[in-house]
Amino acid sequence: MEIKKGLEDVYVKETEITYIDGELGRLYYRGYSIYDLAEFSNFEETSYLILYGKLPNIFEYENFVRSLKESRSISNGLREFLKSVKKDANPMDVLRTAVSIMGLEENTHVYSISDQSIVNLISKFPTIVAYYIRLKRDLEPVEPDPELSHASNFLYMVNGSKPSEEESKAMDVAMILHMDHEMNASTFASLVVASTLSDLYSSIIAGISALKGPLHGGANYEALKMFREIGDVDNVEKYILTKLSNKQRIMGFGHRVYKTYDPRARILKTYAKLLAEKKGGEIKKLYDIAEKVEEIGIKYLGSRGIYPNVDFYSSIVFYSLGFEPEFFPTVFASARVTGWIAHILEYVKDNKIIRPKAYYKGEVGRKYIPLDSR
Known part of the structure; x- marks a missing residue:
């Protein structure tokens, strides 16, 4: 029996999302080189590509961008939760709990993935992160600006001023580069939960929890x-x-x-x-x-x-770009949430619950001894 520690080189599904050539150092999203996407695309367009398998036409692109912008604001319940959190809390714990609240607000009991829940997660992650950053700094949170792109708005909400073109482009590229990376630990954690036909928010919470670890997102x-x-x-x-x-x-x-x-x-x-x-x-x-x-x-x-x-x-x-080091994993998560969702959508089309085996090497047939005789 060969034990594959860390499931190294074990394939769990076929994918059309991301291809990595580890020997030559190449990365492709849906067949497009990461170099081309970083230079010519943006977060919104690449998100659509990752999620739906093709570059959007102008109508699809404008609708997707508009949906993201319209969904950036968070509920009063989420605002109150963020205001109540201790300032020394781990930001990934805050993000994880905020997503739980989002799931409660949407009242998701069983497996379901709506277009709105996808948009909600992608658009609200930066708002949650920026809101908590501002509170941690003893500053008033900044409301989303619908005139700004996804990446520019993230920086605006964090720093309170509109970013330069160079800063916006750097943020945009960084988020594209962190959007997906095949079957990493957090993506696999999300799939394990999704394979049980749990709801999307619960699956994403698993991804956040895995990404929190210093060997991954930290x-x-x-x-x-x-x-x-x-x-x-x-x-x-x-x-x-x-x-x-x-x-x-x-x-x-x-x-x-x-x-x-x-x-x-x-x-x-x-x-x-x-x-x-x-x-x-x-x-x-x-x-x-x-x-x-x-x-x-x-x-x-x-x-x-x-x-x-x-x-x-x-x-x-x-x-x-203005992020304190303890918030780096939350920025990572704000990009990777797109990849998590895309892999979940792909996996559940031909779903099978993920249930690996453990090779037992302990004793069998041990005699039970009553408590008063031990």
Whole structure:
């Protein structure tokens, strides 16, 4: 009996959503190169592509954009909940509970996926995150602006001012790059719940819970902590060698699928550099450290197929756009929710409850001893 720890290389379904070529470092959404989508598309169009399998025509695109804009506001019940949350709560716990409240408000008892529930989840995630960020900062929440795109509005609600074109594009690209990545831990968690024919909100809550882990959605937070811990470019090589000699991980390096440079990291590096040069100060210093970590890390790890992954430069992009590190996973979730929904829609078309086996290696036939005789 071969035990596949972590279900590595175990296929659970066929998919037409995302294809990863780990050897060549290529990523495709519905057959379209991630490089083309990052350069020419936007969050709204790519979301439609991921969900429905094709690029929308102008009518479909405008209807989808309008639906997202009209659904951004959150209920009074959600507002009151967010105001009641302690300021030191884990933001992913807050997001998870907020989605539970959304499910209660929609009164979903059994399996059902409506177009409105899909739009609600995608459009409201940023509003929930931004609302809690503002409250945590002792600032008044900012209401959504229907004139702004999805990515621009997210930044506007977080920072209270309309973002520059460069900031909007960086946010848009970052959200596209985080939208889906085949059968990762959070997507699989969502499918496990969906396969029982539970409701969509419950399935998404499972995804959020899995993404909260530092080995998944929290890895970019750990990467930024590493850059700060290093402190200066001159400290990089010694820091890396010490980590490697102690058999410790270099955060933001390595991926189970990619055996070369993660294409998402390549794209995000461009935007991290752009934002660092524009903002200067701490952001520029962190970028310079990251670039040196990349150089030294590849020098010692590249021969083993270990290169920067998406978390490496996304940490600097998110931080430069105004997000505190503890909120990085919620930004990730605000993009990945589209992928979770798409995989759920695909799986339940030919549904079978996910029920793997565990190989028993314990004793059998043990004699029960009454409590007073033990």
